[in-house]
Amino acid sequence: MVKVIELNCGITLVTEQTDYVRSAALGIWVKSGSIYENDNNNGISHFIEHMMFKGTEKRTAKEIAEDMDKIGASSNAMTGKEATCYYVKTVSSHIYEAADILLDMVLNSTFNPDEIDKERQVILEEIKMVKDSPDDDVYDTISELVNSCNPLGRTILGSPESLAGVNREVMVSYYKERYAREGIVVTVAGNFDEDKIIRAFEDKMQTLNLKLPEDKLLFKPYKKSFNVKKKDIEQTHLCLACPTVSYSDELYYAFGLANNILGGSMSSRLFQSIREQKGLAYSVCSMNSFSSFSGSLSIYAGIAHDKLKDTICEIKNELTKFAEHGVTEKELSMAKEQFNSSYIFSLENTTTRMISLGRFQLLMNKVFDVDEMIEHYNAVSRNDIFKAAELIADINNYCGAAVSKQEFDFEELIGNANKN
Numbered sequence: 356m357v358k359v360i361e362l363n364c365g366i367t368l369v370t371e372q373t374d375y376v377r378s379a380a381l382g383i384w385v386k387s388g389s390i391y392e393n394d395n396n397n398g399i400s401h402f403i404e405h406m407m408f409k410g411t412e413k414r415t416a417k418e419i420a421e422d423m424d425k426i427g428a429s430s431n432a433m434t435g436k437e438a439t440c441y442y443v444k445t446v447s448s449h450i451y452e453a454a455d456i457l458l459d460m461v462l463n464s465t466f467n468p469d470e471i472d473k474e475r476q477v478i479l480e481e482i483k484m485v486k487d488s489p490d491d492d493v494y495d496t497i498s499e500l501v502n503s504c505n506p507l508g509r510t511i512l513g514s515p516e517s518l519a520g521v522n523r524e525v526m527v528s529y530y531k532e533r534y535a536r537e538g539i540v541v542t543v544a545g546n547f548d549e550d551k552i553i554r555a556f557e558d559k560m561q562t563l564n565l566k567l568p569e570d571k572l573l574f575k576p577y578k579k580s581f582n583v584k585k586k587d588i589e590q591t592h593l594c595l596a597c598p599t600v601s602y603s604d605e606l607y608y609a610f611g612l613a614n615n616i617l618g619g620s621m622s623s624r625l626f627q628s629i630r631e632q633k634g635l636a637y638s639v640c641s642m643n644s645f646s647s648f649s650g651s652l653s654i655y656a657g658i659a660h661d662k663l664k665d666t667i668c669e670i671k672n673e674l675t676k677f678a679e680h681g682v683t684e685k686e687l688s689m690a691k692e693q694f695n696s697s698y699i700f701s702l703e704n705t706t707t708r709m710i711s712l713g714r715f716q717l718l719m720n721k722v723f724d725v726d727e728m729i730e731h732y733n734a735v736s737r738n739d740i741f742k743a744a745e746l747i748a749d750i751n752n753y754c755g756a757a758v759s760k761q762e763f764d765f766e767e768l769i770g771n772a773n774k775n
Contacts, residue, residue, distance in 0.1 A: 356371070356372065356724065357369065357370070357371045357712065357722050357723075357724045358370045358371070358549075359716065359722060360553065362553065362556060362557050363557060364536060364556070364557055364558070364559075364560050364561045365536035365537060365560075365561075365565050366536045366539045366540065366541060366556060366560055367539070367540045367541070367716060368540075368541045368542075368543070368552065368553065368556060369540060369541070369542045369543070369712045369713065369716050369722055370542075370543045370544075370547075370549055370552065371543070371544045371545075371708060371712060371724075372545075372546070372547070372549070373544065373545050373546060373705065373708075374546055375546075376447075376545050376546050376705060377446060377447055377546060378444060378445065378446055378447060378545050378546065378705055379444070379445065379446075379447050379450040379543060379544065379545030379546055379547040379705060380442060380443070380444040380543070380544050380545055380705040380706040380708070380709040381442065381443055381444075381450055381453060381454055381457065381541070381542070381543045381552075381709065382440050382441065382442035382443075382541070382542045382543075382709050382710065382713050383440065383441045383442070383457055383458075383461055383539065383540075383541055384438055384439070384440045384539065384540040384541070384542065384713040384714070384716075384717045385438065385439045385440070385441075385461075385533065385534055385538060385539055386437070386438060386533065386538030386539070386567065386717060387400045387403070387434075387438065387439045387533035387534065387538070388400050388434060388435050388436045388437040388438050388439060388511070389401075389434075389435075389436050389506070389509040389510065389511045389513075390436050390437055390506035390507055390509060390572060390646075391506075391533060391570060392509060392513075394517065395517060395520055396513075396517060396520065396521055396525060396529065397509055397510065397513040397514065397517040398478070398510070398511070398512055398513015398514065398517050398518050398521070399513070399517075399521050399525070399526065399529050400434050400439055400511070400529075400533070401434040401439075401478070401511050401512055401513065402471075402474070402475070402478060402513070402518065402521055402526065403439070403526060403529065403530055404432045404433075404434045404439050404441075405474045405477065405478065406464055406466055406470065406471065406474060406526065407432065407441060407460045407461060407464050408420075408432070408460065409464070409465075409467065409470040409474060410464065410465050410467060410470065411459045411460060411463040411464050411465060412463045412465060413459065413463065414456075414459060416470075419456065419459075419460065422452075422456050423443070423453070423456060426445055426446075426449035426452050426453060427445055427446060427449065428443050428444065428445035428449065428453045428456075429443065429444050429445070430442065430443040430444075430453070430456075430457070431443075434511055435511065436506075436507050436509075436511065436646060437646060437647060437717075437718055438713075438714065438717055438718065440710070440713060441457050441460065441461060442457075442706065442709065442710070443456070443457055444545075444705060444706050447545065447546040447547055450543070450545075450547050450552075451548075451551050451552070451555055454552065454555045454556070455555065458555070458556070458559050458560075461534070462559065462560070462562060462563070466523050466526050466527055466530075467523075468522070468523045471521075471522065471523055471526065475518055475519075475521070478512060478513070478518060479515055479518065481512060482512050482513075482514070482515070485512065489586065489588055489590070489592040489758040490592050490638075490655070490657065492584065492592075492758050493584075493592040493593070493594045493655070493756050493757060493758045494594060494653070494655065495510065496582050496584070496594070496756040496758075497594040497595070497596045497653055497754060497755075497756040498596075498644065498651075498653075500579075500580050500581070500582060500596070500754040500755075500756055501577075501596040501597065501598060501651045501653070501754045502649070502651070503578065503580060503754075504574065504575035504576060504577055504578055505572070505573070505574040505575065505648065505649065506572050506573070506574075507646055507648065507649065531564060532564075532567075532568055533567070534563055534564075535563055535564040535565060535566055535567045536560055536561075536563050536564070536565050537565060537566050537567045538567045538717075539560065539563070540713055540716045540717045541556055542709045542710075542712045542713035542716065543709065544705045544706075544708040544709040544712060545705035545708075545709075572648070574648065574649075577598050579597075579752060579753065579754050580754055581754065581755045581756070581765035581766065582755075582756050582757075583756075583757045583758075583759060583762055583763060583765065584756075584757070584758045584759075585759065585760065585761070585762055586758055586759070586760060587760050588758065588759070588760055589760075590657050590658065590659065590660070591657070591658050591659070591660050591662075591663055591757055591758070591759035591760075591761070592655070592656075592657050592757060592758045592759070593655065593656045593657075593658060593663065593666065593667075593755075593756075593757050593759075594653055594654065594655045594656075594755070594756045594757070595653065595654045595667075595670065595750070595753040595754065595755050595756075596651050596652065596653035596654070596753060596754050596756075597651065597652060597746075597747055597749075597752050597753045597754070598649055598650070598651055598746075599643070599645075599649070599650040599651055599652050599743075599746055599747065600645075600649070600650045600746070601645060601646060601647060601648055601649050601650055602645050602646065602647060602650075602715075602718060602719050603647070603719060604650075606739065606742055606743050606746075607645065607650075608731045608732050608734070608735050608739075609735050609739035609740055609742065609743040610643055610645075610650070610652070610743050611643065611694065611732065612687065612690040612691065612694060612732060612735050612740060613677075613682075613740050613743040613744060613747075614641050614642065614643045614652060615690040615693055615694060616677075616682055616686050616687070616690050616740070617641045617654075617673070617677060617747075618639065618640045618641025618642075618654060619640065619641060619642075620693060622689065623640075623641070624673050624676075624677065625639050625640070625641060625654065625670065625673055626639055626640070628669055628672075628673055629656060629666060629669050629670070629673075633665070633669060635656070635658055635659075635662045635665055635666045635669065636656040636657055636658045636662070636666060637657055638655070638656065638657040639654075639655065639656040639657075640654075640655055641653065641654045641655075642654075642655065646718075647718045647719065652747050654670055656670075660759060660760060660761050663757075663759075663763065663768065664768055664771065664772075667750075667768050667769060667772045668771075668772040668775050670750065670772075671750040671769075671772040671773065671775075672775075674747065674748050674749075674750055675748060677744045677747075677748065678741075678744040678745055678747075678748030679748075681737055681740060681741045681744065682737055682740050682741075682744075684737065687735070687736075687737055687740065691732055691733055691735070694732050695729055695732070695733075698725070698728065698729065698732075699725065699729075702725055750769055750772060750773070751769060751773070753769070755769070
């Protein structure tokens with residue numbers, strides 16, 4: 356059973372007991388991400404995440420790693436557009452020691468200036484690594500394009516220019532502002548003693564500010580745009596995307612299933628049409644991206660350079676059929692079964708379950724147990740899918756990104772697709 360506990364110190368604790376496992380996963384979620392940044396400090400949330408592993412007042416970076424290894428723990432962190440999470444998984448008897456290490460990192464990191472300068476170089480290499488991977492690069496680019504009129508378009512890693520201005524003073528100021536108890540959720544999933552977890556966090560996090568600053572996020576009307584990056588590579592990596600809905604929209608669940616039917620599996624329409632029937636691409640898929648404020652659907656294909664026009668035409672045809680004819684009961688039933696299976700499989704992992712609980716609690720202020728989530732998806736009707744399909748049917752509403760060795764005019768290609 357999922358429990359949401361408001362601790363006296365001002366943070367939210369979410370727990371889910373699974374007595375038959377012998378491990379536990381714990382995460383500290385912070386409402387700190389790229390949407391809260393600006394052009395001058397873009398990338399600072401991710402930068403701070405890195406610095407949390409670089410030493411505290413009582414542990415060096417090596418000692419943090421060694422203390423995790425001593426208890427057989429696996430630890431990591433991740434930064435997104437809206438949140439940062441520090442997490443650990445270990446055997447049940449050691450989860451309280453693991454919590455102590457995570458707390459030390461989050462509360463007592465020293466932000467040593469020398470370490471900041473070294474880690475800045477590490478992140479610059481991370482940025483280069485993404486640029487050297489065409490499929491990662493094109494997905495990052497389409498995310499920036501489809502959200503270019505809102506803060507979600509801001510990159511998580513930042514840029515060499517924005518990172519250059521992040522020194523210790525800037526970092527500590529941002530940390531004190533965003534790492535506030537009001538914006539922190541702790542999630543624990545697996546086998547653990549709830550009272551011990553409560554005690555571990557109740558008396559430790561009061562050193563943080565209580566309240567978050569008032570966020571003034573500016574959202575402008577969506578405007579499509581295009582970006583073609585020319586690189587000497589053997590394949591064109593194509594991505595199209597358009598706006599959809601947020602986590603809280605009534606069509607959220609319909610989009611989950613619509614994506615599965617359109618391009619989320621090997622039996623999906625895009626895969627069957629573009630790869631199996633036409634032989635235009637080795638890899639083709641569609642993906643949802645959701646946030647508290649909006650969402651997007653993107654379509655990716657890795658194709659031969661001379662198959663670009665044919666692929667865009669086929670994507671356009673499938674989108675049109677999706678909206679005009681809807682889906683069959685067979686397709687909807689298959690999508691539901693695929694979701695139910697993959698969702699249940701994923702949540703049998705305590706780390707995955709901890710992440711799901713934390714993200715929903717922090718961003719939506721609600722959590723679902725497994726049966727509730729499955730019930731929501733099972734309630735999706737063909738008419739709900741039709742409503743979702745209407746929002747993504749018009750290829751003229753899509754942004755376009757590509758990494759290719761050839762230059763081309765996206766608008767012209769899409770215009771030609773409309774004529775076929």
